[in-house]
Amino acid sequence: MNHVLFADAALTPEGTLGPYWLRIVAGRIVEAGHGRPPQAPDEHITDAVVAPGFVDVHAHGGGAAAFTDGAVSGERALVAHRRRGTTTMLASLVSAPVSVLLDQAEELRPLVKSGELAGVHLEGPWLSQEHRGAHEAEVLTSPTPEAVSTLLEHSAHDLIRYVTLAPEREGATEAITRLRAAGFTLGVGHTGASCGQTREAIAAGATAATHLFNAMGGLHHREPGPALALLEEPTAFLELISDGVHLDAEMVRFVWDYATRNGGPQRPVLVSDAMPGAAAPDGRYRLGPVEVDVVEGVARRVTPDGTLGAIAGSTLTLSAAVRESILSAGIDPARALMAASTNPAAMIGIDDAGRLLPGGRADLVLLDPAWNVSRVMHRGQWIDDAEG
Numbered sequence: 001m002n003h004v005l006f007a008d009a010a011l012t013p014e015g016t017l018g019p020y021w022l023r024i025v026a027g028r029i030v031e032a033g034h035g036r037p038p039q040a041p042d043e044h045i046t047d048a049v050v051a052p053g054f055v056d057v058h059a060h061g062g063g064a065a066a067f068t069d070g071a072v073s074g075e076r077a078l079v080a081h082r083r084r085g086t087t088t089m090l091a092s093l094v095s096a097p098v099s100v101l102l103d104q105a106e107e108l109r110p111l112v113k114s115g116e117l118a119g120v121h122l123e124g125p126w127l128s129q130e131h132r133g134a135h136e137a138e139v140l141t142s143p144t145p146e147a148v149s150t151l152l153e154h155s156a157h158d159l160i161r162y163v164t165l166a167p168e169r170e171g172a173t174e175a176i177t178r179l180r181a182a183g184f185t186l187g188v189g190h191t192g193a194s195c196g197q198t199r200e201a202i203a204a205g206a207t208a209a210t211h212l213f214n215a216m217g218g219l220h221h222r223e224p225g226p227a228l229a230l231l232e233e234p235t236a237f238l239e240l241i242s243d244g245v246h247l248d249a250e251m252v253r254f255v256w257d258y259a260t261r262n263g264g265p266q267r268p269v270l271v272s273d274a275m276p277g278a279a280a281p282d283g284r285y286r287l288g289p290v291e292v293d294v295v296e297g298v299a300r301r302v303t304p305d306g307t308l309g310a311i312a313g314s315t316l317t318l319s320a321a322v323r324e325s326i327l328s329a330g331i332d333p334a335r336a337l338m339a340a341s342t343n344p345a346a347m348i349g350i351d352d353a354g355r356l357l358p359g360g361r362a363d364l365v366l367l368d369p370a371w372n373v374s375r376v377m378h379r380g381q382w383i384d385d386a387e388g
């Protein structure tokens with residue numbers, strides 16, 4: 001197949017919306033350029049904005065399936081998100097002993113090998129007890145040099161790409177230094193670290209905030225915590241769960257505005273933090289060892305006495321996060337689309353997704369005037385039953 005697609009409005013590699021064309025051969029973009037294509041296009045898109053397929057670096061599942069349950073389940077989650085526009089994903093695993101996480105990651109290796117999954121994200125077990133959110137208290141621990149060695153021996157960063165940890169944990173700085181040297185992306189999250197401890201983690205090689213503000217100390221006037229250090233670091237990527245539940249739209253707008261002026265528009269990273277109930281009906285789901293009830297789209301831990309449990313992931317997809325950011329938080333559409341594609345790809349160091357450039361995968365989303373995903377192209381093929 002040699003297919004030339006021309007869009008009146010596409011997200012360009014420079015992060016603006018404008019006329020742009022692509023030549024697609026065998027699932028890849030082989031040529032691209034601004035303005036009109038050099039020949040008559042095979043497809044001319046006039047009524048939708050074209051953007052790179054979305055890249056989600058923090059998701060636990062979707063379509064009633066969890067990444068903790070192996071490759072078949074993982075595939076189901078990937079398909080559910082893909083139909084809504086997310087064409088590149090990391091599989092996030094909730095806290096468990098390192099040996100268990102390595103087994104779970106190993107189960108997903110076929111999906112990484114085939115290129116369907118971009119890699120694995122370990123959210124824990126080196127997290128704060130106090131800020132654990134829905135993670136199991138008993139499995140949380142500090143990163144001993146032995147545990148870090150085990151991780152490094154079993155997984156090059158091509159399987160596990162991203163690790164979230166709390167800087168105040170004993171051994172955290174050393175762990176960050178070693179994992180960064182091996183090519184991992186390190187995120188600060190589920191943490192009660194001080195501003196100083198967080199700066200130390202950044203100096204050691206942490207480059208991201210795992211769901212900024214959620215499950216971490218906020219901006220307190222007498223206790224400037226991790227959020228301040230992460231906001232102030234001009235190179236730090238900032239994961240945001242922009243669903244109107246985890247973060248107020250005003251806070252999304254403030255973070256975006258501040259980060260863009262202090263560092264640039266490449267900093268905000270929209271994530272879903274999706275659990276299996278995303279792209280699926282309300283009901284009871286499992287997230288590793290944790291039971292979660294989804295009621296009216298909000299996921300909470302099941303408690304023995306029936307009281308409201310901690311928020312346990314979201315039922316968000318990146319398509320909904322983009323729409324929410326544009327329509328509720330007032331984010332410039334091109335910037336919101338960057339935060340769902342270009343920025344997360346840069347955060348985890350992948351260069352064949354997130355930008356409409358030659359050499360990249362031919363993964364595209366079309367967005368209608370209300371910013372709903374109306375069509376998805378995966379590896380050069382339109383998925384015709386795409387939903388917003």
Ligand SMILES: [Zn+2]
Nearest residue numbers: 123133211215
């Ligand atoms: Zn989390």
